[in-house]
Amino acid sequence: MKFIIQRDYLVRSVQDVMKAVSSRTTIPILTGIKLVTTNEGVTLTGSDSDVSIESFIPTEEAGDEIVEVKETGSIVLQARFFSEIVKKLPKDTVEIEVQSNLLTIIRSGKAEFNLNGLDAEEYPHLPQIEGNHGFSIPADLLKNMIRQTVFAVSTSETRPILTGVNWKVEDNTLQCIATDSHRLAMRTANIETENGGSYSAVIPGKSLNELSKILDDTTDLVDIVITENQVLFKTKHLLFFSRLLDGNYPDTSRLIPTESKTEIVLATKEFLQSIDRASLLAKEANNNVVKFTTMPEGVVEISSTSPEIGKVNEEIQSKSIDGEELKISFSAKYMMDALKALESSEIRISFTGAMRPFYIKALDDDTVFHLILPVRTY
Template identity: 35%
Template sequence: MRIKLQQKEFYQGIQTVRKAVSSKTTLPILSGILLKTEKGKLKLVGTDLEIGIECYVDTGIIQDGSIVLPAQHFANIIRELPNQEIILSAETSNNTAQIKCGNSQFNIHGSPADEFPLLPEIDSGTIFTVEQQKLKKIIEQIKFATSKDENKPFLSGGLLLLENKDIKLIATDTYRLAYKEDVTDNKKSDLTKAIIPNTTLQELTKLLDNKEERVEVILTDNQILFKFSGISVVSRLIEGQFPNYKQVIPDASETEVSVDTKELLQATKRAALLAKEDSDIIKINFNEDKLIITSNAPEIGQAYEEVPISLLGQETEIAFNAKYVLDALKVISDEEVNIKLSGPLAPGVIETSSEQKYIYVIMPVRSA
């Protein structure tokens, strides 16, 4: 193989697929990136067998070929080269590559391309499209609520639901639940569901752009494919039964509050500074026209914050994990949020009133 291409585009492509490269693997080939000339471009592929990412980089092909190069050293080399034309040559006889750029030259040992696992070909299944910016927002509003409990793998991802024109994504770690619903302009379809691993959701938000260009999604029984901006992300799905999220969302409340999102976010951030010394616990007292947030660090001091509100129903007090409250408020773009409560020991609900429904259920904590 012998190709020439620009350093900036080359490095961007490497960084894109590197997100899927395995850092801990018993298969050395998986710590590398596949480079292969295809369709007049250079195809780059990274995979850890759970998620695979593929992209194409514009290149001048002098001679077709392929090789697998170690991701970390390869990326570091390309990153430090000047933004000029790079000439990369690979010899299949000894699996080595030569990288030339300006006055720099590197020789790097690789592996045979035919040993690299192929990404699955997915061209049929449930197919729908959604805007990049919409999908990015949907994922960002739920991904933090996935569980890290390895004994419950079905909670370590987000439940994707497609029903009629609605797209829903739900995540829970049993301490809180995040639910996001939006609409697509796809044709109506029967109920389709899948659990997408958190690692896939995390990498997607890094790759998706805030633009209207659409993402094509193809869903099969055990895999899901996302295609956008010349990038393909394929991931396995998680097996298992996701909990009945509808049973978790309270259908009634004794206290309803409307509050400015930014004001509540900033006040909670400040109160959380001392809450860290007390298991991240903050107390919130809901009065007629204000809520009061307090936190206590026995050896340091106390925090007190007031935020104006509009209250309907009973005054009440409840304690939450500050981090859990902040996780939700940080990803809500609405100017106001509604908080619904049914007592100090019942789950609290933070939700938006916009058509793109967002519901966040959070379990209270007991405090002295």
């Protein structure tokens, strides 16, 4: 195998596939990146057997030559060293040559590295995705949907299913739900499905985080195919595979209140900053709890007390308060996460009592929905 390639294309592809490479794998060859060269271009693959990423660099794009292939072939190179080497090479082009004993020479300018390679035949094959559950979604919308939900997945392995985001497709609508049983984040969007039908899958939060880092903020479509135990995200030059989580996701629809006793409209930024200040004194052991109390004339008091440190009180003027008076405590972190995920200048919070879950929505957008369980304080 021998080819010459534009360094910036190689660096970007290596960075993308590195997101799937784990140093803690039980399969030694998976600590490497597989390179395959054909007359069409170079394909790089990284995998940890849960997530696999394949990046393709074509020989030319928009009339510019990117890769000059002199000899086709394949090799697996140690990911950690290979990624550091290509990042630090001196010139804009890189020559990679594999000799008969798998020794790989990497040249750029006057720099030359020799790396011991591994036989690409021993690298596990990527899953073959044959699924009839397929749809497409713009990359920027997909990134947003991930950002607005993935933070609410559980970080505890006691209920593995909650470490993923539940994707439900029904009637050309995609609904993404994440919950750690103390809070819930939901985002819906209209999509075009290939052959209708309804289905559901739970995608690990970790996989979605890595996918989000790779996707560009463009309106280019990402093709998504869901099978029984895998999901594939496909862009122009990238394939991103992830295994799905086994098990049934809990029915979250019954958690969502159908009525409210108190409704409050607040300016998002002012409320977020106020919660942020109150959380400065919220005791860590007390789960970062702040108190929220309605006052006369549309005023809301936000306060926090830490016996060892002190206390903080702040009053902010709401846009409107309808319904009963209210005193409630909740996690400042959960509230701040939810507010940051809402892209709206004003929010509506609906409460059904001091110990019942309450939900937060943007005033002008029903597609994003957050639910938080209050904290009992005495």
